[in-house]
Amino acid sequence: MGKKKSLVSKILLILLFFILILFTIWTLFPIIWIFNTSLKPESELFRLPLKILPEKITLTNYFKINEFIPYLQFFFNSLIVSTSAAVLSVVCSMLSGYSLARFFFRGKNTIRFSLLVTQMFPVILLIVPLMILLRKMHLIDNLFSLIFIYTALTIPFGTILFEGLFLGIPAEIEECAMVDGCSRFGALMRVTLPIMVPGVAACFSFAFIGAWSELFAGIMFLNSQEKFTLPVGLFMLIGKYEVLWGALSAGIIMSLIPVLIMFFYAQKYIISGLSAGAVKE
Numbered sequence: 001m002g003k004k005k006s007l008v009s010k011i012l013l014i015l016l017f018f019i020l021i022l023f024t025i026w027t028l029f030p031i032i033w034i035f036n037t038s039l040k041p042e043s044e045l046f047r048l049p050l051k052i053l054p055e056k057i058t059l060t061n062y063f064k065i066n067e068f069i070p071y072l073q074f075f076f077n078s079l080i081v082s083t084s085a086a087v088l089s090v091v092c093s094m095l096s097g098y099s100l101a102r103f104f105f106r107g108k109n110t111i112r113f114s115l116l117v118t119q120m121f122p123v124i125l126l127i128v129p130l131m132i133l134l135r136k137m138h139l140i141d142n143l144f145s146l147i148f149i150y151t152a153l154t155i156p157f158g159t160i161l162f163e164g165l166f167l168g169i170p171a172e173i174e175e176c177a178m179v180d181g182c183s184r185f186g187a188l189m190r191v192t193l194p195i196m197v198p199g200v201a202a203c204f205s206f207a208f209i210g211a212w213s214e215l216f217a218g219i220m221f222l223n224s225q226e227k228f229t230l231p232v233g234l235f236m237l238i239g240k241y242e243v244l245w246g247a248l249s250a251g252i253i254m255s256l257i258p259v260l261i262m263f264f265y266a267q268k269y270i271i272s273g274l275s276a277g278a279v280k281e
Contacts, residue, residue: 038249061246074233085150089207093158101166
C-alpha cells in the first residue's frame with residue numbers, strides 16, 4: 001500500500017513538473033519570439049515559412065532604432081516618470097497604511113473598502129475627469145501629469161500592502177522608541193521602516209513597473225514628441241501602412257532591461273514583502 005502511494009505521488013510530481021514546464025514555455029514564448037525578431041535582418045522578417053531562429057544574426061535593429069525615434073530621450077523620460085511615481089507611491093502608501101494600522105477613527109472601514117473598490121474600475125473611466133482636472137492645473141503635455149496619475153493609481157494597492165505590514169509588526173517597539181525620546185515619525189523611520197524593507201521593495205517594484213509599461217495615459221496627456229515616454233515612443237513605430245517590426249522588437253527588448261535588473265536585485269525582498277502580513281500571530 002505504501003509503495004502504491006509512493007508511486008502515485010511520484011507520478012503526480014512528474015505531471016506537475018511537466019505542466020510547469022509547459023506553462024513556462026507558454027509564458028516565455030512571446031519574449032523569445034520578440035528577441036529573435038530583433039536579431040533578424042529585414043529580409044527574413046516576412047519570409048515564409050516563418051522560422052523561430054534567425055538564419056543570420058544581426059544587431060542592425062538595435063543601432064537603427066535611433067534613426068526612427070529618439071529612443072534614449074524616451075527612455076530617460078520613462079525613467080524619470082517611473083522612478084518619481086514609485087518613490088511618491090511608497091511614501092504616500094506607507095503613511096496612509098500606517099494611519100489605518102495604528103490609529104482608530106470613525107470611517108476607517110469605509111476608507112479601506114473605498115481603496116478596494118478603486119481597484120475594480122479600468123483607467124479608461126477616469127480619462128474625462130483627469131483631463132478636466134489636469135487642464136485646470138495646466139499639466140497637459142507635462143511629465144508631471146503622468147507622475148500624478150501613476151502615483152494616484154498605485155496608492156490604493158500600496159496602502160493595503162503597508163497596512164498589512166504594519167499590523168504584522170508589534171506597536172510596542174514604536175512605543176519603546178517613543179519612551180526613549182523619539183517622536184512618532186522618528187520611531188517610524190528609525191525602528192519600523194528598516195524592518196519593512198521587503199514591503200518597500202514590493203510597493204516600489206509594483207509602482208515602477210506599472211508606470212514603466214503604461215501606454216494609454218501617455219497617449220492621452222502628452223502631445224510633444226520630446227516629452228513622450230518609452231511606450232508612447234515605441235507606439236510611433238506602428239504606422240498606418242507599415243510596422244517596423246525589427247526596430248520595434250529591439251526597442252521592446254531594451255525596455256525590459258531596467259525591469260529585469262530591478263527584479264534580479266529585489267527578488268527576495270519582493271516575495272517576502274508580498275507575503276508579509278498575510279498571517280498574524
